[in-house]
Each structure stands twice: as C-alpha cells, then as structure tokens.
Amino acid sequence: MTDEQIVNLYWQKDEAALRESERAYGAYCRALAKRIVSAEDASECVNDAYFRAWGAIPPERPAHRRAVLAKLTRNAALDRYRAYAAEKRGGSEAHAVLDELAEVLGGREDAEGAVAAKELGEAVSRFVRGLPRREGDVFVRRCFFADTTAEIAKRYGMTENNVKVTLSRTRKKLRIYLESEGYL
Amino acid sequence: MNKQLLFDSFSHLDESLLERSEAPKQRVAWQKWAGIAACVALIAALVIPKAVQADPKLGIHISRPRYLGESFESMVRRFNPTDSVEAEDAEKWDAIIESYEPSVIEAAVPNGTEGDAPVVGGAAAMLPDGGSAEISLTPMISSYKTDGEACYVAPKNGEVNLSVPLREAMDEYGDGARYRVVVDLFRDEQPLPAEGFEAHDEIDRLAALGYSSGLESYYDHGVLENAYFTLHATRGQLKSFAASGEYGYMLFLYAERVPDYGPDTPVTFSSGGIAVDEEPTDTIAVTPPFSGEHLTQEQAYADTDLGAYLCEPPAGFGEREFLRMDGILTANFLRGYDYVSWHVSRNTSDAAVAAADLTAELIAERMYRADDAGDTDGLRIMNFCVDYGGIFIRVTAKGVTPEWLYSQLAALS
CATH class of the missing domain: 1.10.10 (Arc Repressor Mutant, subunit A)
Incomplete structure (x- = not known):
C-alpha cells in the first residue's frame, strides 16, 4: 500500500489506516523511540504516534509522511522520557x-x-x-x-x-x- | 532555556531536513565499482566484441555477461590502477575485494570459461503459494543459476538493465511465472539508497502502476542494517518496465542481491504492496476510491462559500487540479517539481496567523531555502495558515516568490 493510500485511509477514518501505518512505518518508528525510551515503552509511543496522526489527518495531508510520523513518535517518546526521568536516569x-x-x-x-x-x-x-x-x-x-x-x-x-x-x-x-x- | 527544551526543540525541525538525513548507504562500494566496471568494459570490448548487446525484442538494454574465465578477485587485481603498488599486500587486497561486495557484482557462480554459453545449473526457486483458496499456483522465481561471471555498468537515466540470471530465467519461464526482483536505483549513474526518499517515491509510483513493490528492511537490534527495493512482477511488467526518465534501473533476481539472512531474521516491508508474511500472489495494488469531488476551475472559483478565497493561478503553473473534500476546497497548481497547494476551509488544527498581522516580512521569514534536495532548488513554504475571520487558508508551495504569495494573501483581507 502506498503512502498516499494510507493517508486516504486516514481521511476516510478507516481503522485500517493504523494497521497499514504499522506495516509501513512500525519498525522505523520503533527504532527511533527505542533511542529515547525502553523497548516496551517504544511500542506504546509508536501507537501514540498513530493516534496523534489519526487526530491530525484530516485536515492535514502531510507531504513528508514518514518524517511526520517520526516527529510524532519522538514527541510521544519524549513525553514518556520526561515522565520517567527521575527513576530512569541514564541508559538511553x-x-x-x-x-x-x-x-x-x-x-x-x-x-x-x-x-x-x-x-x-x-x-x-x-x-x-x-x-x-x-x-x-x-x-x-x-x-x-x-x-x-x-x-x-x-x-x-x-x-x-x-x-x-x-x-x-x-x-x-x-x-x-x-x-x-x-x-x- | 535548558537542555531539555533544546532537545525538545528538535522535534520541530523541518520534515525536509529529517528526510534529507536519510542518507545513502553502500554508495562507496558502487562508486568504486563504477571505476572498475569501466576498465572491465574496455577489456571486454577487446576480448569479447559482442559483450554488450541491446535486445530489441525486449525493448530494453540488456547487459551481457563478460565470461572472462577468471575469478572476480583476479579481475580486480588486474584492472585496479593501484595494482603495482599493492599487489603484494594480501590483507589490503582482501579489504579491497571485500569492499566491492562480490555478492552484488558476481551474478553467477564461478568456474565459467570464456565463450561458454550460460548453463542452467540449478532449478529456479519455485515458491508454491499455499494456505489459501484464493492463491494461484503461479511460481515465483527468485533465483536462477548460470555459469560464469557477470558484471554490469551503472545504467544511465531512463535505462533499464537486467541481470543475466534474471534474463535467462525470463527466457525459460516466460509468462508462466512471476519474478521476485531487487531494483538498484541510479541517478546520473550514481546509486541511490534503497531507504532514501527517491526509492520510496519510486516504490509508490510503481505500486500505483500495478507492480507489487516494496522496501524490504533488515534490522540488527533495531538498527537498520540493509534495505532492498523489491518487486514481484510478471515478465510483461519487466519487459515493458515503467521506467522514469529520472532514474536508471538495474534489476536483479532476489537471490543475487539479498543474502540468506535465515528464517528467524525479522524482515519488514516498510512500504508498497508486499506484506511481511505474504506468499506471492497475483494481487495487484488497488488505490482506494477518492472520496472527494473533483471540480473544474470554473466550478472551484464559483464556489459560493469558499471560492473567493482561492489564489489566482500562478503564471507558468500549467497543470491544475481543483477538488472539494470534507469541507476543504483545494486548488493545486503544478509546474514540474514546483507546486502551489492552496486549501480553504472553515476550520483548521494549524496555528494560524491573523490576516491583519500578515506582512511580507513574515512570509519571507517563514519561507525556507532547500537546495540539493533532489528536485528544484529554491524557496519553499510548508503549511502556512492564515485566519480571515473564520475562513482559513493553508498554503504549501515551492517555486513561487514571497512577494507573489504575500500579494495573493493580502488581496483577500
């Protein structure tokens, strides 16, 4: 499925958009999140990113879809990193x-x-x-x-x-x- | 300011900078190889005059093998210009030879002799589809052994070169099979990374044309180790390959390019129409129906609700598209790689500038220059949103001046 098709699924509010996003970008986004939080948290961060995309599309029709999901994932991971910072200093x-x-x-x-x-x-x-x-x-x-x-x-x-x-x-x-x- | 804020601020970097940083891999190996290939081609022309042929039957250029009757290592030793200096340094030679990635270049098993016709050494991988009544029994060819060594020159833009094993397999199995292919993409005879945005867009373009295309990625502890631009295609699709004039294409059978990572290696297809666990089928990617409404230019500008907020068509942007979808009236103006995408709506989730606060300086500030991004250089603007008292205009554009953009937006106040 192409990026454009995935964006169309978001526009149509079709839940398949989340599944297709995972297939297309899951590994890429998880690798990014793992730099900031634990592997377990990384998966949740990526899910957060999909749901943030779900809320933003429409009206957005992002031109750099992979980069946009990377940013959403990073934001979600940073939120989590800050929340856990006191007990999880160091390591990542x-x-x-x-x-x-x-x-x-x-x-x-x-x-x-x-x-x-x-x-x-x-x-x-x-x-x-x-x-x-x-x-x-x-x-x-x-x-x-x-x-x-x-x-x-x-x-x-x-x-x-x-x-x-x-x-x-x-x-x-x-x-x-x-x-x-x-x-x- | 503190370090956490500075770290957070990187989350607001331009997406174009993020994509730009997805830099090429394996470039060094191909660049080195290009030099060697030139030497080999020269020698081959002397020894085997018909070494390079074009096959009019297929309508594409075919790189013929050079059966030099010697190992790849020996070729490198003979034709490398540093031969005389380093020939005795075995360790150095090993490193040089390793850097040429023989698995990429040696398309067939060794032991061929000069002038030998290719010999079919092994059965093609016949991957039966199973488990579903809907799946056809079309075999998928992913490997094919020929005797001898083959090497290829980087294709020019618009050229499609097929490896010898792929061509031989197509000759033998014809239309009765599908072919699992790895595509090496080139621009100006320089290799482009499979995980780069050019390959990403090509995968999408080919998928839209009915090819099962995808990016196959291998990770080592979460870090991308290797990526391959892959296709499942029929012989017909390969014969009349839908090449773009922007790129050169080198097509290999899958097993020529992808090492055997073993059954337990996690593999991800991160784009395109091939699924992770999907056995080959004859399914073709289908684009979901467009749920909006296409308009003519006249209809768009006559829209009583939002039409008055469209910009004038920018000069020279001959290709135009107007549509209405989910309450958003959109005008797209295209000129090659340049475009103006102008959206008018009654709500937005973007941060919007009040129309009264709009200045030419503000627009100039928001536009940024992106050169060497693989398309046209120059100023761009991304999702610039202006609030006209409950009507929102969002603009993404490339190839127009800040003055033009300001004049269009200011005229609507």
Whole structure:
C-alpha cells in the first residue's frame, strides 16, 4: 500500500489506516523511540504516534509522511522520557544527547525557558539549513534520531572520531548562532 | 532555556531536513565499482566484441555477461590502477575485494570459461503459494543459476538493465511465472539508497502502476542494517518496465542481491504492496476510491462559500487540479517539481496567523531555502495558515516568490 493510500485511509477514518501505518512505518518508528525510551515503552509511543496522526489527518495531508510520523513518535517518546526521568536516569541514548546539548548552553541553563520549543525548533532548522549538508545531516541524526556516533559513521562512511569532531564543532556553532539570535 | 527544551526543540525541525538525513548507504562500494566496471568494459570490448548487446525484442538494454574465465578477485587485481603498488599486500587486497561486495557484482557462480554459453545449473526457486483458496499456483522465481561471471555498468537515466540470471530465467519461464526482483536505483549513474526518499517515491509510483513493490528492511537490534527495493512482477511488467526518465534501473533476481539472512531474521516491508508474511500472489495494488469531488476551475472559483478565497493561478503553473473534500476546497497548481497547494476551509488544527498581522516580512521569514534536495532548488513554504475571520487558508508551495504569495494573501483581507 502506498503512502498516499494510507493517508486516504486516514481521511476516510478507516481503522485500517493504523494497521497499514504499522506495516509501513512500525519498525522505523520503533527504532527511533527505542533511542529515547525502553523497548516496551517504544511500542506504546509508536501507537501514540498513530493516534496523534489519526487526530491530525484530516485536515492535514502531510507531504513528508514518514518524517511526520517520526516527529510524532519522538514527541510521544519524549513525553514518556520526561515522565520517567527521575527513576530512569541514564541508559538511553537520549540521555547522552541531552548531556551534549548542555555544552551548547555553556552552563547558562535557565529552568524557566522563556522561549517555546516550536520557535526554538524553527531557529534550529534555520541553523541546520545554513550548515554544509553533511554536517547538518550528522547533527540531525544525533539530535533528532539520537543515533549513536557509530551508527552515524556507518551511515555516512565516516570514522567515528570524525563524527565526534563534527558534532563537537557543530555544537559550538549552534551556541554562537543561538547567542547571535538572542536565545542565549 | 535548558537542555531539555533544546532537545525538545528538535522535534520541530523541518520534515525536509529529517528526510534529507536519510542518507545513502553502500554508495562507496558502487562508486568504486563504477571505476572498475569501466576498465572491465574496455577489456571486454577487446576480448569479447559482442559483450554488450541491446535486445530489441525486449525493448530494453540488456547487459551481457563478460565470461572472462577468471575469478572476480583476479579481475580486480588486474584492472585496479593501484595494482603495482599493492599487489603484494594480501590483507589490503582482501579489504579491497571485500569492499566491492562480490555478492552484488558476481551474478553467477564461478568456474565459467570464456565463450561458454550460460548453463542452467540449478532449478529456479519455485515458491508454491499455499494456505489459501484464493492463491494461484503461479511460481515465483527468485533465483536462477548460470555459469560464469557477470558484471554490469551503472545504467544511465531512463535505462533499464537486467541481470543475466534474471534474463535467462525470463527466457525459460516466460509468462508462466512471476519474478521476485531487487531494483538498484541510479541517478546520473550514481546509486541511490534503497531507504532514501527517491526509492520510496519510486516504490509508490510503481505500486500505483500495478507492480507489487516494496522496501524490504533488515534490522540488527533495531538498527537498520540493509534495505532492498523489491518487486514481484510478471515478465510483461519487466519487459515493458515503467521506467522514469529520472532514474536508471538495474534489476536483479532476489537471490543475487539479498543474502540468506535465515528464517528467524525479522524482515519488514516498510512500504508498497508486499506484506511481511505474504506468499506471492497475483494481487495487484488497488488505490482506494477518492472520496472527494473533483471540480473544474470554473466550478472551484464559483464556489459560493469558499471560492473567493482561492489564489489566482500562478503564471507558468500549467497543470491544475481543483477538488472539494470534507469541507476543504483545494486548488493545486503544478509546474514540474514546483507546486502551489492552496486549501480553504472553515476550520483548521494549524496555528494560524491573523490576516491583519500578515506582512511580507513574515512570509519571507517563514519561507525556507532547500537546495540539493533532489528536485528544484529554491524557496519553499510548508503549511502556512492564515485566519480571515473564520475562513482559513493553508498554503504549501515551492517555486513561487514571497512577494507573489504575500500579494495573493493580502488581496483577500
């Protein structure tokens, strides 16, 4: 079944949309969620993502369907991660990514967070688009998908050390960018 | 700001950036192979003048095998330009040879000798369909042994090349079988990843044309290990393969490309018309009926409720489509890869900008540039929504200027 056909099922409010989504995207979304939460929770996060898609389509007819489901899955996994954070610190790749992102803030963490995640996300999108493509892609794989550096190295034919150096440089650039935009 | 907020903010990244990061795999191996293939083709032309033939009967180009009478390893050693430097370094050679993925390139069993006609060495895999009264007994051919070695040059855009075993199998089993095929997709003679968006769209396009197409993915502990663009097709579908002029296609029988992962390996078909546990059948993907209503341009603009909120057709966007579905009036204007998708409705779940707050600067800010995304470069906008006091316009567009978009939206205030 094609993506378009699956979207049509959502539009028709046909429950087969959920089954077909699982068949088309299940493994992909679960792999993403497992970077952030346990395997058991990952399946529930993916189900959450399908139901969020169910609520959003219609009126949405997303052009990047796979990426949209990835975002919904990540959001669901982050919700769960936050809820369990106190008792499940460490272990997941997300935790390592969080620590890396703390470097961007350079000790200037502010629990209040005056800026909305969506606005910040748009700023980060602009930042990534301004990077050389490979550097931007590596950063997205690490910070959105929470891929390990070894996985990124394999994906792009780089050495793991090269990936780490690239990520470190990109974080420094992001810090400068956020400062220049007034977010830090 | 804190690190959690920064981490969360990545959930709002543009979808185009996420898809872009689904980067190619195995590119290195094919690029290396392309260089070797050029050398081999030159030698083969001298030794076997008819090594490469076009088969007018099939209407497509057929890459003929080069029966060089030597192992793939030996070929690599002889034709690799670094031969003189590294020939004695056995470990290095092993690494080089491994990087060429002989399983990809050696389409047939070794021991062939120059000039030999291909010999059918083993029965094709006849996978009987079973368990359902509805299933036909059409055999599915997924492997076919020929003698000798074959190597292929990357296809040009619009070209379809078939591997030797696939062609031999088609000759032997004809229309009485279906063929389980792996497609390697190329653009400008460079390989594209099976899990990339180009292959994804091709799988969908072919499925819509009646091919059982899919993406077969193998995972190692949840991490994508390998992916294959697969087809179940009839001989007729392969003979008159519905190629796009944008891509080159190299078609292999399944067993040529996919190693035996064993029966317990989890396999996922993540797109297209082939199911995980489905044995081959003759079913053809059917598109569900469109539940909306197609309109003419005149009907759309004359819609008394929402028609006044449609934009003017942008200049040069010759292909147009108008439809009404679930209370949404939609106009799509197309020009090659460029498009304007303009939706008018009385409700929305999108965050909408009040029409009074609309400025040219705001639109310019929301548009973003996506170059090198595989289609036309330039500014785009995604799901930009404006509230005209209970009437909502949502625009997704590529190939128009911020000034044009602003003039259209401002004119409706």
